[in-house]
Amino acid sequence: MRTLVTAKQMKAIDAYTINTIGVPSMVLMERAAMWVARAVEETAGKADVIWAVCGTGNNGADGVAAARMLHLKGYKTSLFVVGDPDRGTAEFLAQSAIARNLGMQMRPWQEAAGEDCVVLIDAVFGVGLSRPIEGEYRQCMEMLEARHAAHTVAVDIPSGIHGDTGQVMGMALKADVTVTFGWEKMGTALYPGRAYAGTVRVCDIGFPESALDAVRDQEEGYGYGLTYESSDLCLIPDRPAYSNKGTFGKVLIAAGSKNMCGAAYLSALAAYRTGAGLVKLLTVEENRQILQERLPEAIIATYTSDQLIQGREEFKKMIEEQMNWADVVVLGPGLGSEPYVEYLVEDILTSAFVPVIIDADGLNAIAGHPYLTTYFTENIIITPHLGEMARLIGESIDAVKENLTGAALEYAGRYGITCVLKDAATVVAGKDGTLYVNSSGNSAMAKAGSGDVLTGIIAGLAAIGMEEEQAALMGVYLHGRAGEQAAGKIGQHSLLASDLADCIGAAMKSVAHE
Numbered sequence: 222m223r224t225l226v227t228a229k230q231m232k233a234i235d236a237y238t239i240n241t242i243g244v245p246s247m248v249l250m251e252r253a254a255m256w257v258a259r260a261v262e263e264t265a266g267k268a269d270v271i272w273a274v275c276g277t278g279n280n281g282a283d284g285v286a287a288a289r290m291l292h293l294k295g296y297k298t299s300l301f302v303v304g305d306p307d308r309g310t311a312e313f314l315a316q317s318a319i320a321r322n323l324g325m326q327m328r329p330w331q332e333a334a335g336e337d338c339v340v341l342i343d344a345v346f347g348v349g350l351s352r353p354i355e356g357e358y359r360q361c362m363e364m365l366e367a368r369h370a371a372h373t374v375a376v377d378i379p380s381g382i383h384g385d386t387g388q389v390m391g392m393a394l395k396a397d398v399t400v401t402f403g404w405e406k407m408g409t410a411l412y413p414g415r416a417y418a419g420t421v422r423v424c425d426i427g428f429p430e431s432a433l434d435a436v437r438d439q440e441e442g443y444g445y446g447l448t449y450e451s452s453d454l455c456l457i458p459d460r461p462a463y464s465n466k467g468t469f470g471k472v473l474i475a476a477g478s479k480n481m482c483g484a485a486y487l488s489a490l491a492a493y494r495t496g497a498g499l500v501k502l503l504t505v506e507e508n509r510q511i512l513q514e515r516l517p518e519a520i521i522a523t524y525t526s527d528q529l530i531q532g533r534e535e536f537k538k539m540i541e542e543q544m545n546w547a548d549v550v551v552l553g554p555g556l557g558s559e560p561y562v563e564y565l566v567e568d569i570l571t572s573a574f575v576p577v578i579i580d581a582d583g584l585n586a587i588a589g590h591p592y593l594t595t596y597f598t599e600n601i602i603i604t605p606h607l608g609e610m611a612r613l614i615g616e617s618i619d620a621v622k623e624n625l626t627g628a629a630l631e632y633a634g635r636y637g638i639t640c641v642l643k644d645a646a647t648v649v650a651g652k653d654g655t656l657y658v659n660s661s662g663n664s665a666m667a668k669a670g671s672g673d674v675l676t677g678i679i680a681g682l683a684a685i686g687m688e689e690e691q692a693a694l695m696g697v698y699l700h701g702r703a704g705e706q707a708a709g710k711i712g713q714h715s716l717l718a719s720d721l722a723d724c725i726g727a728a729m730k731s732v733a734h735e
């Protein structure tokens with residue numbers, strides 16, 4: 222499990238370490254610069270020209286210090302400054318004085334035009350970036366972008382990427398390696414920042430772990446972000462030897478509509494592959510035969526759309542019985558948009574007292590009939606993609622994209638539910654402010670049916686005993702791991718959602734304790 226911090230949190234950690242613990246700011250900076258210099262040395266030869274392009278804040282000061290270290294080791298290092306050097310931070314002024322005392326020239330960035338650069342140290346902005354990049358800064362960064370250095374090392378975060386949201390603030394510089402300090406920044410865990418960062422190295426510069434606790438919950442009102450790694454797969458419960466199919470939970474999947482049964486099939490398959498003991502598909506009568514053929518392991522229960530509208534009370538009773546049977550429910554894949562879907566959603570939400578994972582058309586029904594949110598309980602997990610989230614909150618997709626974590630946290634907090642907001646780096650927000658950013662998976666998973674598999678995985682994990690929020694976090698991670706396994710076998714372009722489901726077992730097999 223790794224911690225992710227926002228820019229504000231990181232600044233508070235800096236301030237606490239310096240002011241309360243008493244580690245001098247320059248000591249932290251010297252360590253930071255050593256890691257940056259080391260990353261440069263891994264690729265630069267003594268004959269290669271290295272540029273350190275530095276803003277006048279502390280990110281720039283890191284850059285100046287790293288350049289000085291490389292200069293002392295005999296590398297051809299040029300120092301360029303963007304912004305007014307006389308108005309730099311105290312650390313920037315101190316680092317500049319040291320560099321000059323050692324005979325280094327600090328030149329305005331405009332003088333770089335016409336010179337060569339093999340390795341670029343990007344130290345224009347760090348986590349202090351707070352507004353779009355314009356004017357001189359933009360001109361400088363455009364010049365750097367056009368220069369196409371063979372290798373770019375970003376200091377802390379690629380300049381131009383927002384430390385909290387990963388958004389490009391007007392423009393940003395692409396890095397091959399980002400050397401970051403203390404903890405990984407939210408802005409390089411989320412896209413597009415993640416695509417700009419290259420390989421992220423988290424380097425220890427002496428922040429004590431206690432700094433994390435000391436500044437927790439400051440400003441934002443919620444804690445740190447987290448992301449899983451391989452070793453966290455061991456959080457998935459064991460399968461006890463003395464057990465039967467009832468031990469591993471019963472999943473009910475309310476999904477599919479006339480001529481649409483693929484989503485229901487994929488969700489059910491994934492729930493079984495994740496370990497559920499019994500999976501029942503609740504769908505329209507037209508789907509019975511094909512689903513029975515595709516997945517004979519599943520129990521099939523059906524209804525007709527007429528039955529639903531005409532005999533509502535009868536229908537409600539049937540739904541209540543199904544809900545009593547289930548340990549976990551999936552609601553939505555492929556349900557379509559017929560008027561009866563609203564009633565189906567209402568009846569399930571009012572009679573289910575177990576975790577309910579709502580996806581796709583289930584969410585669309587809720588977006589179209591907002592009164593349905595009044596039935597939300599803490600058992601609910603919603604799994605919207607960006608478009609579904611935009612519909613749920615009545616915003617544009619772009620607005621959701623600009624602040625994925627904010628949108629997910631706000632919605633989860635407002636209704637006291639778990640919100641899985643699906644994107645290339647999926648975000649999960651819990652009712653109490655848990656914030657997870659996923660690090661597994663790949664673009665091969667961007668295909669129809671992938672979301673249906675995710676609902677099945679989360680349901681499967683809940684069925685084998687994980688608490689709903691944990692099942693959502695782990696489900697997202699495991700889904701990505703299955704995608705990595707499947708793409709490795711089948712290839713990035715050819716992967717199908719069913720391959721993803723079939724690779725869940727291999728992904729789970731990498732559990733440390735197996």
Ligand SMILES: NC(=O)C1=CN([C@@H]2O[C@H](COP(=O)(O)OP(=O)(O)OC[C@H]3O[C@@H](n4cnc5c(N)ncnc54)[C@H](O)[C@@H]3O)[C@@H](O)[C@H]2O)[C@@H](O)CC1
Binds near residue numbers: 281348352377
């Ligand atoms: N002692 C410390 O405080 C440490 C700081 N560290 C470095 O310090 C960085 C943070 O430094 P700063 O807080 O000084 O901030 P930055 O160096 O990231 O940015 C400098 C300043 O630019 C201004 N600014 C923001 N957006 C702008 C825009 N669009 N156009 C023009 N100016 C803009 C802001 O006033 C900001 O304070 C970290 O990313 C890290 O690299 C590390 O050396 C670790 C230790």
Ligand SMILES: [K+]
Binds near residue numbers: 377
């Ligand atoms: K930077």
